[in-house]
Amino acid sequence: MQFDPFVIPFNIGLYFILIYAVVRSVRWFSNLSRPDKLRLQRGFFGRAFGQSLKEIFMESLIHRKILKSNFRLGFMHMSLAFGWFLLILFGTIEADIFGEKHLNAPYKAIFFKFFNPDHGRAGFEAAYSFWMDLLLAFILSGLLIAVIKRFSSKVVGMKKTTRLRVLDKVALTSLWLIFPSRLLAESFTSGAYGTGSFLTGFLGSLLASFLPAQQMAYPFWWLYSLSLGTFFILLPLTRYMHIPTELFLIFARNSGITTGDQPGAFTEIQTYSCSSCGMCIDACQLNFSAGITNIQSAYLLKGIRNNENVSDIAFNCLMCGRCDQVCPVGIELTPIRMIRRRAGETEPVQTSIWKKYLPDRLDIMPVKTNGKTSYSFLPVEEPAKTDVLYFAGCMTHLTPAIGNSMVRIFDASGVNYSFMDAGGGVCCGRPLMLSGQDREARELINFNSQLIWKSGAHTLVTSCPICYKVFKESYYLDVEVLHHTQFINMLIEEGSLKLNFLRKKVVYHTPCDLGRGSGVYDEPKEVLKHVVRLQNTNFENEKSLCCGGSLGNIKISYQEKNKIARDTAAELTRENPDILATSCxxxxxxxxxxxxxxxADIAEIVAEAITVPMLKKNTPKPASCLRKNVIVY
Amino acid sequence: MNKHIVVIGAGVAGMEAAGQLSNAGFNVSLVEKDENTGGHLNGWYKLFPDRRRSSEVKDYLDKLINKDGIKVISGTTIEKLVNINGIFSLETREGTEMTADAVVVATGFDLFKSSRKEEYGYGIYDNVITSSDLEEMFRKDKIVLVDGRVPENVGIVHCVGSRDEKVGNLYCSKLCCITAVKQAIEIRELLPETRVFCFYMDMRMGGAHYEEIYREAQEEWGINFIRGKVSEVSESIRKKLIIKAEDTLAGRPLKMELDMLVLMAGMEMSEGGRILAKSAGLETGENRFFASADNHFGSNISNIPGVFYAGTCTAPMNITETISHARATVSDVLNYFKNRS
Structure with a gap:
């Protein structure tokens, strides 16, 4: 029986973390809602299982997404995660093949060199040692980048890296110590026995030439075991909790579980899956344009994990969704932020360190409102029957050129339409939702829903992406909701809108709520390609910038909003276009x-391009899809 | 004294400064970007508070600069200003150069571009005009809508582009309130049947005789002053303007049909001034106007010795203040040369 007291810290840590992972997973599973439990069960025995394994390999080990966007940072993550994984895998195989017997306790694989110092002299054994040295070198190269990143984040191509808490620092130090101490322990042992490959062998003989290698090795084996044990024990209290949590998250996500708008176990799992890598900080315009560096999603999730009052952070956000796009773990950051907004102010909770190992559920009670909201003063209207309803929205009323252009387009297309809020209407409800007041928003939604329902329309066209998103997601109506760019694109494809080509260079700015918020990227560009020469920018589709005027942020000043707006406009007009087009x-x-x-809005550009004969009202051929009968339930 | 001074801008401030510098014995070149001197004065018709014609002030200024010691160079824009050991070299857009021993910057202001407040519909609805468009109508003695009819209800919006964080102008332009009151009275004089509504945030009647005119507007001319800004403007099928506002004194939202809407455009740092500030390294304040060396006793002095300011390039001012400010430049220029020799 090969055993030495120094393996005890490692063994304690390993068995602790394994048992802990099981306990935590069972807790998360039991906290899931019933439908989510069923989803996970079905996913576990279905296709989601294979998908999850593939995703775990690609994202948790290889870190494909980070590699694609930032090679140096990706290499750092890959060498630590994938390298460590391979080291364990091949270490286990090594112990199995070359060890005293098959199926060894894990510590024998980890400390293989200590128990088999003579191993690796020649032939296949030497080749295997070479491979193990190569893996260690791979990890150490990543570790070197990590150490440099901690002191100068620019080296890995990041402008900002996350700030750490004390426990994170201790855990980080123990993580950093693991591989150098393994290197030194193995080198000294190799030096003493004249074994080891290019790394441990070379370093070992070098060290042995002026140090007593035999005596030096033992303390480093202790250090190696201690740092492993410490890291495992502290892991649940630190951001490294993301390592086991992410596995659970990937299974849950592939099984079809989503965040939704209520807090719950899945939100909690995502909160613990954040590795604080800081990619969201670099993507955030509040950071690089307005210089606000403490409200990004990584800090929001950290605040939630530490039971702090995160209301200020939650509300200081443009809700542009750029961080959702870059998050390598795929955490639904904006929905989580929305849930925190609904919670309003929360009391910070102080808990003991022991409590943090099994924290209470991160549930948040919905805010109790004082008094009753009522929009009963709103006039009851009897709208005329129509096929298509146009809802301009309040922002379009503040930009009358857009509304006027839409009226011209409607008239030219011959569609039977009605301007729902021509004389001013009721808000769509999204601004209230963005400030966490869902109950009040629901009142407005009900009011508008009645109007739409009474009109008998089967299509609702809106000019404002903010309205579009809420009509699409939070109104339960049997109407097709279209943004005006989609509607215009349909008219063009149907042939009921004839347009001239304008000799203009145009760049297109994708609005957040239309693009990332609702997934409408192509139709606006299709429309533009019909009438103008569309230029590309460095910020297309998912990468698009926020204009800075977002309704989602009620914390920053106009000066800060203006800074973001100027930076965005400057980026988009780099190629000196004639028009900066948008659809919001x-x-x-x-x-x-x-x-x-x-x-200019796309509607304005299209209205300008309408061929003159089209301008007379009621051309004979309205879009066929708009002529279908209204279904009445 | 053979010192040569270049005055940039031949509006009220530039002309006054040039004339007084010449009186003090300097050689003066007066550079103007337009073909004519007079600047914004050419656009106004009658001036507050006494409603004298702007042409009378223009005549006074013309007489002041019409002398041997002043060379008027019109149709020329200064784009670069370089200081070489106390001698200034000025480069025009056309590429010609001139030198000066001292420079007086009198680049004035630009009117806020009202189309930037799209919700008011300037440039979209025909009968939404600015205060400066209305002056044009007064000059012709005729206030009509685009279709030739006489307006029955006219609205005046104060603070367009002033005291407005959203357009980045926190400051008060100071003259729009009294301009609105003056123009409201003038509309009533010309069209006695027309009703006039002023939408204001605060009535800032700080100048001489302003308060009296404000009282006269209410008591004698029956002009309605409504405290609250117009939020949005739309157009009815009959081409009437429908405005939405809030009467903050009554605490009620309000919707009104008007024939004409006049926007009291505020004052902004002129484009020429911005270009000059950048090329010469002249300091500007948060309001983007030139920053004077001292708020109390250095309002004509810039951060570059030998470069002086006159008039509204430093802050919104009325004509009275502009002329005083321009005259004060002369004593600063005199002190500058006295201390140098």
């Missing part, structure tokens, strides 16, 4: 104040 009245208004370039 708010973006238009904000960008127009931030650049000398003409800013």
């Amino acid at each position: 009245p708010l973006c238009k208004k904000i960008l127009a104040g931030a650049t000398e370039t003409k800013v």
Whole structure:
């Protein structure tokens, strides 16, 4: 029986973390809602299982997403995760093949060299030692980058890296010590016995030439075991909890579980899956344009994990969704932020260190409102029957050029439409939702829903992406909701809107709520390609910038919003286009104040391109899909 | 004294400064970007508080600069200003150069571009005009809508581009309130049947005789002053303007049909001034106007010795203040040369 007291710290740590992972997983599973439990069960025995394994390999080990966006940072993560994985895998195989017997306790694989110092002299054994040295070198190269990143984040191509707490620092130090102490322990042992490959062998003989290698090795084996044990014991209290949690998250996500709008176990799992890698910080315009560096998603999740009052952080966000796009773990950051907004102010909770190992559920009670909200003063309207309803929205009323253009387009297309809020209407409800007041928003939604239902329309067209998102997601109506760019694109494809080509160079700014928020990327560009020459920018589709005027942020000043607007406008007008086009009245208004370039909505550009004979009302051929009968339930 | 001074801008401040510098014995070149001197004065018709014609002030200024010691160079824009050991070299857009021993910057202001407040519909609805468009109408003695009809209800919006964080102008332009009151009275004089509504945030009647005119507007001319800004403007099928506002004194939202809407555009640092500030390294304040060396006793002095300010390039001012400010430049220029020799 090969045993030495120094393996005890490692053994304690390993068995602790294994048992802990099981306990925590069972708790998370039992906290899932019933439908989510069923999803996970079905996923575990279905296709999701294979998908999850593939995703774990690609993202948790290889770190493909980070590699694609930032090679140096990706290499760092890959060498530590994938390298360590391979080291364990091949270490286990090594112990199995070359050890005293098959199926060894884990410590024998980890400390193989200590128990088999003579191993690796020649032939296949030497080749295997070479491979193990190569893996260690691979990890150490990543570790070197990590150490440099901690002191100078620019080296790995990051402008900012996350700030750490004390426990994180202790855990980080023990993590950093693991591989150098393994290197030194193995080198001394190799030096004493004249074994080891290019790394441990070379370093070992070098050290042995002026140090008593035999005596030096033992303390480093202790250090190696201690740092492993410490790291495992502290792991649940630190951000490294993301390592086991992420596995659970990937299974849950592939089984079809989503965040939704209520807090719950899945939100909690995502909160613990954040590795604080800091990619969201670099993507955040509040950081690189307005210089606000303490509210990004990594800090929000850290605050939630530490039971702090994160209300200020939750509300200081443009809700542009850029961080959702770059998060390598795929955490639904914006929905989680919305859930925190609904919670309002929360009391910070102080808990003992022991309590943190099994924290209470991160549930948040919905805010109790004082008094009753009522919009009973709103006039009851009897709308005329129509096929298509146009809802301009309040922002379009503040940018009348867009509304006027839509009226011209409707008239030219011959569609039977009605301007729902021509004389001013009721808010769509999204601004209230963004400030966490769902109950109040629901009142407005009900009011508008009645109007839409009474009109008998089967299509609702809106000019404002903010309205579009809420109509699409939070109104339960049997109407097709279209943004006006989708509607115009349909008219063009149907042939009921004839347009001239305007000789203009145009860049397109994708509004957050239309693009990342609702997934409408192509139709606006298709429309533009019909009428103008569309130029590309460095910020297309998912990468698009926020104009800065977002309704989602009620914490920053106009000066800070203006800074973001000027930076965005400058980036988009780099190639000196004739027009900076967008498809959101708010973006238009904000960008127009931030650049000398003409800013126009797609509707304005299209209205300008309408061929003259089309302008007379009721052309004979309205879009066929708009002529279908209204289904009445 | 053979010192040569270049005055940039031949509006009220530039002309006054040039004339007084010449009186003090300097050689003066007066550079103007337009073909004519007079600047914004050419656009106004009658001036507050006494409603004298702007042409009378223009005549006074013309007479002041019409002398041998002043060379008027019009149609020329200064784009670069370099200081070489106390001698200034000025480069025009056309590429010609001139030198000066001292420079007086009198680049004035630009009117806020009202189309930037799209919710008011300037440039979208025909009958939404600015205060400066209305002056044009007064000059012709005729206030009509685009279709030739006489307006029955006219709205005046104060603070367009002033005291407005959203457009980045926190400051008060100071003259729009009194301009609104003056123009409201003038509309009533010309069209006695027309009703006039002023939408204001605060009535800032700080100048001489302003308060009296404000009282006269209410008591004698029956002009309605409503405290609250217009939020949005739309157009009805009959081409009437429908405005939405809030009467903050009554605490009620309000919707009104108007024939004409006049926007009281505020004052902004002129584009020429911005270009000059950048090329010469002249300091500007948060309001983007030139920053004077001292708020109390150095309002004509810039951060570059030998470069002086006159008039509204430092802050919004009325004509009275502009002329005083321009005259004060002369004593600063005299002190500058006295201390140098």
